[in-house]
Amino acid sequence: MSQPAYPRLLAPLDLGFVTLPNRVLMGSMHTGLEETGDWARVAAFYVARVEGGVGLIVTGGMAPNSEGAVLPGAAGLFTAEDIAHHRIVTDAVHAAGGRIAMQILHAGRYAYSPRAVAPSPIRSPISQYTPAELDAAGIEKQIADIATAAARAREAGYDGVEIMGSEGYLLNQFLAPRTNRRADGWGGPIENRARFPIEVVARVRAAVGADFILIYRLSMIDLVPEGQTWDEITFVARGVVAAGATLVNTGIGWHEARVPTIATSVPRAAFAWLTARMMGERIGAPLIASNRINTPDVAEALLAGGAADMVSLARPFLADPRFVARAAAGRPETITPCIACNQACLDHTFALRVSSCLVNPRACHETELRLDPATVARRIAVVGAGPAGLAAALAAAGRGHAVTLFERDERIGGQLNLAKRIPGKEEFEGLVAYYARAVAEAGIEARLGAEAGPEDLAGFDAVVIATGVVPRDPAIPGQDQPHVLGYLDVLRGGADVGPRVVIVGAGGIGFDLAEFLAQSGPSATLDPAAWRREWGVGDPDLTSGGLAEPAPPPSARAITLLQRKAGRPGATLGKTTGWIHRASLAARGVRMMGGVNYEEITPRGLRISSGPGRENPRLIEADTVVLCAGQEPSRALADALVARGVAPHVVGGADRATELDAKRAIDQATRLAARL
Known part of the structure; x- marks a missing residue:
């Protein structure tokens, strides 16, 4: 009998009163689906993941x-x-053979409401409201309401609940001295600060009975000043297990922390060492x-190494609902990879939009974006393999x-091949490899190294133009000099870039270019120890909150990043990741300036001025000037077809290059294919 592909990942987990079929938890994600009021749509989202194993x-x-x-x-x-x-x-979940737990989350001072409550009246830096301090009656009300919510969850058919005790929400706020300044029996020493979460778990267990899954989401490291120490975290872990928790899940960092925790630049399984340490504490529950566990191999290695009893994956189930089934079939290479970009999931959540996924726009849209078999099979030409x-x-x-x-390059991927070269975006390497394999397995005829003309497209039933973008010409006097390069010259490799660089344009590609040119040596994303040093992730056994002094490596070059638009460069980057890019570059000494006019490129550098009055003219000395001033649609082929009376479908950057991103391009193209 052959050994299963992932023996530990796929092993059952006996919880005493129920046995889970494998060690994979789909972690909590706020998708916004419940707020739509379309409960059939909510059910379809979860059922797809149950059917995926x-x-x-x-x-x-x-x-x-x-x-x-x-x-x-x-x-x-x-x-x-x-x-x-x-x-x-x-x-619906049970009919599909699955199990589902409801997370109970009390925001505390993170509530965007004047009714916010907390252990102490200390405003969060990410909220405009100062919370009211809970008195004894208020504390009792919160505990009772959480227990009531758990009882209602059981009545609603859930198999369990998860109590959110991390990420800086209410229970975590009681635990950390940063937010708990109380002098009564709910503050001061850890025995008092831990009373609230321990009592919550005990009351929830009493409300739901013994045969109901109760997960406690424990903050293993707060990553904020005056956070918990390791001894305190261990005290809480033992306390909630004694009070009735079935499982203890890992939470990492507060939302106000200066350390990224789930972005693509964070190393895979970057915080699993904390769960591994807690395993050594033998707290009495699995x-x-x-955090950043996105492949079956990473998950299997953690379980095999004794770092955990179970693994939680959230966004990977947006990217591919059949993650577990594909792993169980021994075909992990067919899993659509999560690249941890946050663009369609967390960025949507914070913009009050329904979540989705950059690589899988059907996520959370299962009922309205359908890819049903075509009634009539047609011959379709697609030009451009970005x-x-x-x-x-x-x-x-x-x-x-x-x-x-059709793709004029010798390989597929388009601008994804540029993205994968950026330090911190190594996940794009796997995405390009996935697409290459998927194209081959789908039976698509791929004509690489072939620039399609109108004659090549004759005879097809439909033509899709996805020819992407071309760099915009900023028309700066002197830009034809040899020390002036385009961003494609640099990112494709081989261009000679000097020690002093000016980048013209501070959009997404401009920031990527600055990251690329600032890097020397291996990317910290591939070296967890180096990444922790760069961001100042310490040991909660040594410092409260687990913070250390950040030690970012110096930039490999003196870089100045410029934009014409007034205001802070990088303001249009992703809501949940833009701050990471700005902070990383600033820590390395990259200078960023907005509201500048590009007057002239000289042999010594770039002459600029400020504002509409062209004030303060000055020279920024540079050995190399890189032009990265936006893109324009590459529409020559589309226009040629229209001139011949053919009406092509135009998608992605070829349709609209403004604020181009892969999320919009993939979503638009998928929706077109659903209609063809």
């Missing part, structure tokens, strides 16, 4: 009461009608590792169309 699902955070909601009107479980709505989800062209070709082929993919 996940062992246990945890929902997005549900508020136990109105003051605990992250936003006014956030989903909760308050009424009989709410219970009936949630029952639609749990019934432990779950989390993100938009690949998405269109694969979706169309998946529906049964005969697809021919």
Whole structure:
């Protein structure tokens, strides 16, 4: 009998009263689906993951009461009608053979509401409201409301609950001296500060009975000043297990922390060492590792090494709902990879939009973005094998169309091949490899190294133009000098870049270019120890909160990043990742300036001035000037076809280059393929 592909990952986990089929938890994500009121759509989202083999699902955070909601009107479980709505989800999950737990999340001072409450009246730096300090009656109300929410979850058919005790939410706020300044029995020594979460777990266990999964999400490292020490974290872990927790899940960092925790530049499994240490504390309950675990191999290695009893993956289930099934089939290379970009998941959440996924736009849109088999198979030409062209070709082929993919380069990927060269974006390497394999397995005829002309496209039933973008010409006097390069020259390799660099343009590619030119030696994303040094991640056994002094490496070059637009460069970057790019470059001494006019490039550098009045003219000395001033659609082929009376479908950058991103390109192309 052959050994299973991932013996530890796929091994059952006996919890005493129930056995989970494998060691994979789909971690909590707030998708915004519950707030749509379309509960069939919520159910379809979770059922797709059950059918993909996940062992246990945890929902997005549900508020136990109105003051605990992250936003006014956030989903909760308050009424009989709410219970009936949630029952639609749990019934569907159970009918598909799955199990699902509801996360109970009390935001505390993170609530965007004047009704926010907390252990002490200390405003969060990410909220405009100062919370009211809970008195004894208020504390009792919060505990009772959380226990009631858990009882309602059981009534609604859930198999368990997860108590959110990390990420800087209410229970975590009671635990950390940073936010708990109380002088009564709920503050001061850890025995008092831990009373609140321990009592919550005990009351929840009493409310739901013994045969109900109770997960406690424990902050293993707060990553904020005046956070918990390791001894305190261990004290809480033992306390919640003694109070009735079935499983202890890993939480990392507060939302206000200066350290990134789940972005693509964070090393894979970067914080699993903390769960491994907690395993050594023998707290009496299985432990779950989390954060940046995005492949079966990483997960299997953690379990095999004794770092955890179970692993939590969240965003990878947006990228591919069949993650577990593909691993179980011994075909991990067919898993659509999560690149941890945050663009369609967390960025959408913070913009109050329904979440999705850059590489899988059907995530959270299962009922309205369908790729059903085509009624009539057609011959479809797709020109361009960047993100938009690949998405269109694969979706169309998946529906049964005969697809021919033209790409003038010798390889697929388009600008993804530039992205994968940026330090901190190594996940794009796997994405390009995935697309190459998927194209081959889908039976798509790929004509690489072939620049398609109108004659090549004759005879197809439909033509999709995904020819991407070309760099915009900034028309700066002197830009034809030999020390002036385009961003493509630099990122494709081989260009000679001097020690002093000026980058003209501070959009997404400009920031990527600065990261590329600032790097010397291996990327810290591939070296967890170096990454921790750079960001100042310490040991909670040595410093409260687990912070150390950041020690970023110096930039390999003196870099100045410029933009014409007034204001802070990088303001248009992703909401949840832009700050990381700005902070990383600033820490390395990269100078960033907005509101400048590009007057002239000279042999000595770039002459600029400021503002509409062209004030303060000056020279920024540079050995190399790199032009990165935006892109324009590459539409020559589309225009030639239109001139011949052919109406092509134009997607991605070829359609619109403004604020181009792969998320929009892939979504647009997939939706087109669904209609063809």
